[in-house]
Amino acid sequence: MQRRRINLPLNPLRSFAVASRHKTFTAAAQELGVSQVAISRQIAILENFLDVSLFERGVRSAKLTEVGRAFGLEISSLFDDLERATQRMISHETEGTVNLRVHPTVAHHWLIPKLSDFLEKFPDIRVRFDTRVEPLDFRGTHLDVALQLGTGDWRDSRTRKLWDEEVDVVCSPKYLESIGGLDSPDDVNKGEILHSRYRRRAWEFWSRAANVELDFNAGTDFESSTLTFSAAQKSLGLAVGQLRILDDLFADGSLVRPLNMRIPTGGAFYVIWPTNVSVSLKTKRFIDWLLEQVDQPREFFKAGSSPS
Numbered sequence: 001m002q003r004r005r006i007n008l009p010l011n012p013l014r015s016f017a018v019a020s021r022h023k024t025f026t027a028a029a030q031e032l033g034v035s036q037v038a039i040s041r042q043i044a045i046l047e048n049f050l051d052v053s054l055f056e057r058g059v060r061s062a063k064l065t066e067v068g069r070a071f072g073l074e075i076s077s078l079f080d081d082l083e084r085a086t087q088r089m090i091s092h093e094t095e096g097t098v099n100l101r102v103h104p105t106v107a108h109h110w111l112i113p114k115l116s117d118f119l120e121k122f123p124d125i126r127v128r129f130d131t132r133v134e135p136l137d138f139r140g141t142h143l144d145v146a147l148q149l150g151t152g153d154w155r156d157s158r159t160r161k162l163w164d165e166e167v168d169v170v171c172s173p174k175y176l177e178s179i180g181g182l183d184s185p186d187d188v189n190k191g192e193i194l195h196s197r198y199r200r201r202a203w204e205f206w207s208r209a210a211n212v213e214l215d216f217n218a219g220t221d222f223e224s225s226t227l228t229f230s231a232a233q234k235s236l237g238l239a240v241g242q243l244r245i246l247d248d249l250f251a252d253g254s255l256v257r258p259l260n261m262r263i264p265t266g267g268a269f270y271v272i273w274p275t276n277v278s279v280s281l282k283t284k285r286f287i288d289w290l291l292e293q294v295d296q297p298r299e300f301f302k303a304g305s306s307p308s
Contacts, residue, residue, distance in 0.1 A: 009045060009046060009049050011042060012043065012045045012046035012049070013046060013079075014032075014079060015028065015032065015038075015039050015042035015043055015046075016042070016043050016046050016054060016068075016071075016072065016075070017072065017075050017076045017078075017079045018031055018032060018039075018079075019039055019043060019072075020054075020064060020068060020069070020071070020072025020073075020075075020076060021072065021076050023063070023064060024061075024062070025039045025040055025043075025062055033140075040057075040062075043055060052065075052067050052068075053065050053067070054068035054071065054072075055068055096125055096126060096282065097125070097126045097127070097128050097282070098125060098126070098127050098128065098144050098145060098282050098283055098286045099128050099130060099142050099143050099144045099145075100127055100128065100129055100130065100143070100144065100145055100146065100147065100286070101130045101131075101132070101136060101143050101145075101146035101147070101148065102129060102130070102131060102146065102147040102148075103131065103133060103147075103148070103149065103225075104131040104133070104224055104225075104226055105224065105225040105226045105242070105245065106147060106149075106245055106269070107129055107131055108226050109226070109229065109245045109246055109248065109249070110244070110245045110247075110248075111147065113248055114293055115127065117289075118286065118289050121289070122282075122285055122289075125282045125285065125286070127286070130143065133198055136148055136150075136154050136272065137154075137155070138156060138157060138274035138276065139156065139276070143274070144273065144274075144280065144282070145271060145272065145273045145283050145286060146272045146273075147162070147269065147270070147271055147272075147290065148270060148272060149165060149267050149268070149269050149270075150267060150268070150270060151266075151267060151268070152268065152270055154270075154272050156274055156275050156276050157272045157273060157274050157275055158272070158273055158275055159270045159271065160270065160271050160287070160291060160296065160299055161268050161269070161270050161296075162268070162269045162270060162271055162290065162291070162293075162294045162296065163268065163269055163294055164264060164267075164268045165242060165243075165264070165266075165267045165268055165269060166242075166243045166244070166262045166263060166264050166265065167202065167205075167206060167240050167241060167242055167243065167263050167265060168241055168257045168259065168260070168261050168262060168263065169182065169185075169188060169206070169238055169239075169240065169241070169257065169258065169261070170229070170232055170238070170239050170240075170241030170246065170255045170256065170257055171191070171232050171235075171238045171239065171255065171256065171258065172232060172233055172234070172235045172254065172255060172256070173253065173256050174235045175191070175232070175235040175236070175237065175238070176256060176258050178235070179191045181258065182259055184259075185210040185211070185212045185259060185261070186212055186213075188212060188214060188238060189212075189213075189215075191237055191238040192219060192220060192236065192237035192238065193214075193216070193218065193219035193220075193237060193238050193239075194219060194222065194228045194231050194232055194237040194238060194239045195220065195221045195222065195228065196221075196222055196223075196225040196227070196228040196239075197222065197223050197224065198224065198225065199225055199228075199240070200221075201216075202240040203216035203219070203240055204216045205240075205265065206240050206263065209263045210261065210263070219237065220236065220237060225242070229241065229246065229249070229255070232255060233249065233254045233255060241255065241257070243262060244269075271287055271290050271291065273287060279300075284299070284300040284301070285300075285301075287299050287300065288300050288301055
């Protein structure tokens with residue numbers, strides 16, 4: 001007869017394994033990036049599951065029981081083995097892959113149209129896109145490199161600037177004609193303004209830089225800049241466009257810049273890579289290729305050399 005398997009509470013087990021190694025809830029909470037209360041709650045769930053006391057809780061401290069100490073010694077090594085096995089699998093799976101963090105708009109409008117060149121030059125390397133819009137922190141991730149907008153001050157990393165961010169009012173030729181053209185910045189008030197959720201203050205910044213009275217709380221909102229620029233292409237209104245990212249749309253005439261005002265935002269786009277691990281050959285190749293796309297000197301291999 002087949003033995004019935006126990007439905008193990010893995011999160012409580014992991015919390016206990018870390019707490020038993022450190023012998024304090026506080027240190028376990030710091031390692032796992034959660035609160036001390038969360039650790040205590042997880043261990044209480046495990047104690048209820050096992051129907052034993054693993055820690056004796058005092059007013060300001062907790063210490064392992066004899067049962068807890070013995071159990072901790074047994075399971076801590078199992079979680080270490082599990083982590084090592086997972087790391088080996090990840091290393092094997094991503095051996096030929098560059099894990100890249102990039103904003104969706106930059107990926108869609110700037111990087112993907114150029115990517116075939118990289119894949120032709122390095123057919124053995126894949127690029128895996130991580131397009132989450134959240135603060136960049138290489139700790140606890142499997143990211144190899146990132147292409148981000150900022151000021152160059154990401155922790156535990158090295159950076160190279162790709163280009164300074166500049167913005168301008170953009171729209172479709174059809175929409176420009178429908179509102180009778182834009183002869184001056186004040187004429188923006190004639191049109192419908194389009195907003196992106198992640199760049200919600202773009203029009204406020206533009207109106208101040210252009211010294212224009214503008215109701216920047218009016219207009220139509222979109223979830224992302226990609227949707228905002230798409231709406232501008234479809235003649236739904238005016239957008240604050242990020243120059244260089246939209247170069248292909250200007251080149252094919254999908255979007256125009258009627259005011260032709262390049263306004264620096266003070267930010268820049270950077271390629272960023274972590275310093276807490278060695279930089280792999282595949283990542284070096286990708287970083288150098290990115291720099292070449294903006295006519296910057298390579299970081300790792302001299303021009304004319306063949307990376308190996």
